[in-house]
Amino acid sequence: MQNTPSFTVAIVGATGAVGQELLQLLHQRKFPMATLRLFASARSAGKVVECAGTRYTVEEAKPGVFGDVDVAFFAAGGSVTRALAPDAVKAGCLVIDKSSALRMQPDVPLVIPEINPEQLRTHRGIIANPNCSTAVTLMGLWPLHQAFGLKRYFAATYQSVSGTGAEAVRELDAQVHALVNAQPVVKKVYPYQIAFNCIPQVDTFGSDGYTGEENKMMLESRKIMGLPNLKVSTTCVRVPVVRAHSIAVNAEFERPVSVEAARKAIAEFPGAELVDDQAGRKYPTPLDFSRQVKCGVGRIRIDTAFDNGLAFWVSGDNLWKGAALNALQNAELMAREGLLKPKKKAAA
Amino acid sequence: MQNTPSFTVAIVGATGAVGQELLQLLHQRKFPMATLRLFASARSAGKVVECAGTRYTVEEAKPGVFGDVDVAFFAAGGSVTRALAPDAVKAGCLVIDKSSALRMQPDVPLVIPEINPEQLRTHRGIIANPNCSTAVTLMGLWPLHQAFGLKRYFAATYQSVSGTGAEAVRELDAQVHALVNAQPVVKKVYPYQIAFNCIPQVDTFGSDGYTGEENKMMLESRKIMGLPNLKVSTTCVRVPVVRAHSIAVNAEFERPVSVEAARKAIAEFPGAELVDDQAGRKYPTPLDFSRQVKCGVGRIRIDTAFDNGLAFWVSGDNLWKGAALNALQNAELMAREGLLKPKKKAAA
Numbered sequence: 001m002q003n004t005p006s007f008t009v010a011i012v013g014a015t016g017a018v019g020q021e022l023l024q025l026l027h028q029r030k031f032p033m034a035t036l037r038l039f040a041s042a043r044s045a046g047k048v049v050e051c052a053g054t055r056y057t058v059e060e061a062k063p064g065v066f067g068d069v070d071v072a073f074f075a076a077g078g079s080v081t082r083a084l085a086p087d088a089v090k091a092g093c094l095v096i097d098k099s100s101a102l103r104m105q106p107d108v109p110l111v112i113p114e115i116n117p118e119q120l121r122t123h124r125g126i127i128a129n130p131n132c133s134t135a136v137t138l139m140g141l142w143p144l145h146q147a148f149g150l151k152r153y154f155a156a157t158y159q160s161v162s163g164t165g166a167e168a169v170r171e172l173d174a175q176v177h178a179l180v181n182a183q184p185v186v187k188k189v190y191p192y193q194i195a196f197n198c199i200p201q202v203d204t205f206g207s208d209g210y211t212g213e214e215n216k217m218m219l220e221s222r223k224i225m226g227l228p229n230l231k232v233s234t235t236c237v238r239v240p241v242v243r244a245h246s247i248a249v250n251a252e253f254e255r256p257v258s259v260e261a262a263r264k265a266i267a268e269f270p271g272a273e274l275v276d277d278q279a280g281r282k283y284p285t286p287l288d289f290s291r292q293v294k295c296g297v298g299r300i301r302i303d304t305a306f307d308n309g310l311a312f313w314v315s316g317d318n319l320w321k322g323a324a325l326n327a328l329q330n331a332e333l334m335a336r337e338g339l340l341k342p343k344k345k346a347a348a
Numbered sequence: 349m350q351n352t353p354s355f356t357v358a359i360v361g362a363t364g365a366v367g368q369e370l371l372q373l374l375h376q377r378k379f380p381m382a383t384l385r386l387f388a389s390a391r392s393a394g395k396v397v398e399c400a401g402t403r404y405t406v407e408e409a410k411p412g413v414f415g416d417v418d419v420a421f422f423a424a425g426g427s428v429t430r431a432l433a434p435d436a437v438k439a440g441c442l443v444i445d446k447s448s449a450l451r452m453q454p455d456v457p458l459v460i461p462e463i464n465p466e467q468l469r470t471h472r473g474i475i476a477n478p479n480c481s482t483a484v485t486l487m488g489l490w491p492l493h494q495a496f497g498l499k500r501y502f503a504a505t506y507q508s509v510s511g512t513g514a515e516a517v518r519e520l521d522a523q524v525h526a527l528v529n530a531q532p533v534v535k536k537v538y539p540y541q542i543a544f545n546c547i548p549q550v551d552t553f554g555s556d557g558y559t560g561e562e563n564k565m566m567l568e569s570r571k572i573m574g575l576p577n578l579k580v581s582t583t584c585v586r587v588p589v590v591r592a593h594s595i596a597v598n599a600e601f602e603r604p605v606s607v608e609a610a611r612k613a614i615a616e617f618p619g620a621e622l623v624d625d626q627a628g629r630k631y632p633t634p635l636d637f638s639r640q641v642k643c644g645v646g647r648i649r650i651d652t653a654f655d656n657g658l659a660f661w662v663s664g665d666n667l668w669k670g671a672a673l674n675a676l677q678n679a680e681l682m683a684r685e686g687l688l689k690p691k692k693k694a695a696a
Contacts, residue, residue: 152653156504156596158546158585180528196590197635198506200647200661205626209607209649209659218652233653235596235661237506239546240588246546248504248583259557278553287545299548301557304566305500305581311557313548313583 006034013076014038089125132322139295143269149254244286284315354382361424362386369672437473480670487643491617497602592634
């Protein structure tokens with residue numbers, strides 16, 4: 001990125017699970033930063049965080065701090081976005097938001113850069129990032145939609161505890177240790193034991209019996225792919241996996257499908273890695289696709305219950321493509337295309 | 349069962365995971381046994397097994413041992429069934445088989461007693477029991493089929509390691525202990541680490557890209573429910589759960605559906621327990637439905653991707669309703685209805 005100017009970058013929610021991944025990815029992927037500022041709640045302010053040999057002192061996230069910031073990654077919850085994003089936008093700072101607060105607002109682009117990058121040009125100061133399960137699912141669905149024309153899909157998710165946050169990772173770990181040592185299991189984050197169990201609830205229930213997560217998968221799929229009438233039905237389930245979500249998908253298409261053409265579409269799509277060799281027992285697993293830029297797609301087969309359908313399996317890192325990485329990829333693309341400009345000229 | 353005669357009972361494969369469950373269930377449910385004989389491979393012969401205060405010496409399973417046996421539960425693999433079941437039948441012994449070897453043979457009834465008990469009358473010496481995922485899924489699907497007329501279903505499974513056998517339970521346990529103690533993980537039973545991971549392969553792959561388990565769910569669903577043209581597409585996945593399988597189902601029906609009528613149908617069905625209270629965050633989990641006679645059904649909702657569909661979640665014990673319990677329930681019903689008669693008169 002020799003010709004890209006350098007930016008003053010902020011992470012809001014820098015001490016959380018997604019914030020920590022962003023911090024590492026910004027360094028790892030060499031985002032052109034002149035300055036990086038870490039913000040979190042008053043409780044975490046003053047804490048020192050080290051990354052790539054640099055020590056950062058966490059500042060309190062509050063109105064008025066975004067004056068010199070070019071791009072702020074919001075990696076906290078929806079309430080923080082609602083409270084602080086308008087202030088950042090007013091200060092001329094681009095907000096790239098991980099939360100679900102503004103995703104479905106018509107004037108907020110919801111972008112996966114491999115799918116609808118043109119939407120980045122329409123922003124009014126805020127770019128939203130999709131829900132983790134949606135992002136991973138679409139890494140398989142979008143190339144197949146382009147090849148065959150998507151009509152409808154069913155999905156069941158296998159979601160890791162890191163999607164709930166760092167405290168859920170600690171809860172799974174503590175429960176496993178308790179069970180290994182014949183101690184009582186403590187439940188705080190989840191209403192049921194998650195170690196050696198599955199919990200068919202992610203997010204709260206809506207009046208239609210679907211959870212918030214399941215409704216997000218439907219609504220965000222429609223918005224990102226530009227298919228307002230797409231039929232979607234999903235079941236979202238928490239499983240005792242630390243990192244990376246997996247999704248079993250049955251999808252119906254407009255045009256005739258073939259496994260060969262589907263594999264080609266997946267293999268050529270920048271967001272996906274084809275891992276699909278039955279003889280060699282090769283398919284993606286969440287463990288193999290933790291901390292991977294691409295999502296793994298496999299188990300591709302002609303669906304036996306659709307006239308024109310495909311079934312497949314996808315695994316992808318919920319903290320990366322499902323959150324921090326997608327946000328950063330949006331910023332990278334905007335910087336490359338001159339859609340993100342520094343307020344101050346970088347020192348030569 | 350005061351008026352039921354007493355039987356000479358055998359378990360073939362008595363030292364395996366399903367055999368051990370059968371041994372316990374036969375005592376727990378007070379099956380009218382005059383004698384119980386335990387058979388296993390030559391390797392296990394001579395081993396002493398205790399249950400309910402009785403000590404049993406394991407005998408070698410081989411031709412010629414079924415002379416005095418009234419009913420033999422085959423709880424070993426398909427090869428043992430193929431090798432020994434014909435000999436047992438010739439000796440006038442009823443074979444109740446857990447393996448998949450004979451399930452799809454037209455002259456072998458494949459029976460879940462809550463669904464197609466009338467098929468028990470058609471046997472020629474062998475009753476087959478369904479695959480574990482099929483049995484648990486149908487505990488939710490069958491009552492809904494009776495209420496609304498099933499046309500098609502999609503399912504994704506969350507299968508416990510005990511479905512693979514006792515050695516897989518030990519493998520999960522050993523991997524968890526290794527990880528907790530920062531030791532290297534050893535893989536023998538599964539091609540990938542199963543601790544904190546999901547493996548989207550149960551059984552071997554067929555030429556259509558579906559696994560044996562997935563094809564069993566389709567073919568056995570059709571045979572048991574008497575719906576030869578039923579459309580089915582499933583994805584079977586192993587998860588790090590010790591016991592009980594769960595299944596996320598999307599089902600399409602002939603007649604108009606309602607959540608209220610669906611809940612009523614489930615609640616009234618003897619094989620299912622309705623656990624479906626969103627406000628109270630109540631739904632089945634595999635942990636709650638381990639060692640339960642009934643399978644738990646919840647998360648019932650109008651499906652958003654079918655015109656006339658329901659989505660639901662079911663958890664049930666793969667070693668019980670998915671194997672040993674269903675086999676025993678078949679024998680209990682046959683004994684009650686006089687379809688199973690002892691060769692010898694019981695001593696008064």
